[in-house]
Amino acid sequence: MRLAGFRGTIPDGDYGPGTEMQVTAFQRLFMRMAAPHGRADAETMAAIADFAKANPVDFKLLRCPCGVCPGFGRGKFKDEYRRPERLEVYHLYEYPGIHRMLLWTYRAAQLHARARGWTLTINSAYRCAIDNANHQRTSTNHHGKAIDIDIIGSGGTDRTRCNSLRGILVEQAHAQIGWSAPDRKSLEPADIAPTWVHLDVRSYQRKYLADRYFVKDLAALDAVPA
Ligand SMILES: [Zn+2]
Ligand SMILES: [Zn+2]
Structure with a gap:
């Protein structure tokens, strides 16, 4: 889970071959181990905590801007869909974080951005049903399942930097452009998101979208999941 950006796909919680691959990638990239062994030993667990500290998440930037909900929706519309098909893309649920x-x-x-001299920030994350109504928006992706990342940096144009970051996330974090494969993180293609990078988990199966995977503060994010 906490190594989601290192090949990770789904929060399955099992320590299997997938996890070992993630740990190996983390040991190579962050710990700079010459011969990563893929075991989540004490040194690796300490390095994950260092990694979290060095790469902050500002929850103020994640909150819904509507001014009505408490910041992460009101938990409304669970199991209600915008169309007859009960597909996640039409799910109206305001996920809890x-x-x-x-x-x-x-x-x-x-x-990865720092290695290229870029700084990342979040330009939009939670947008609840009220915020959607305020902006005549129908997509519910941003009801907790999506973040939009902005890149501050030089070298190329904002568009080419966004394309590069999408490429990095496909390569390093096992994300996909679009939503065709189940249980993979999705990136909106450049024609939808030219000057930002939209990342979402809409294509996850329902069990990987359980309430316990959603967080509203740093303590919950950094907690070791049960
Ligand atoms: Zn709101
Ligand atoms: Zn977005």
Whole structure:
């Protein structure tokens, strides 16, 4: 889970081959180990805590701007859909916070961005049903399942930097452009998001969108998940 930005796909909680691959990637990229062993030993756990500290998440930037809800929606519309098909894309539920996988991926994205001399920030995250109505928006992706990342930096144009960051997230964080494969993090293509990077977990199966994966503050994000 906390290594979501290092190959990670879904929060399955099992320590399997996928986890070992994530730990190996983390040991190579963050711990700079010459021969990563893929075991989550005490040294690696301490390094994950250092990684979290070095790549902050500002929850003020994640809150809904509507001014009515408490910041992360009101938990309304669970199991209600905008169309007859009960697909996540039409799900109206205001999830209780931002999905943890997005924020841990954002942390890894900061690591990769820093290597290129860029700084990342969040330009938009939670947008509840009220905020959607205020802006005549129908997509419910930003009901906790999406963040929009901005890049501050030089070298190329904002568009080419956004394309580069999408490429990095595909390569390093196992994200996909679009939503075709289940259980992968999704990036909006450049024609939808030219000057920002939209990352979401809409294509996750329902069990990976359980309430416990959504967080409203740093303590919850940094907690070791049960
Ligand atoms: Zn709101
Ligand atoms: Zn977005």
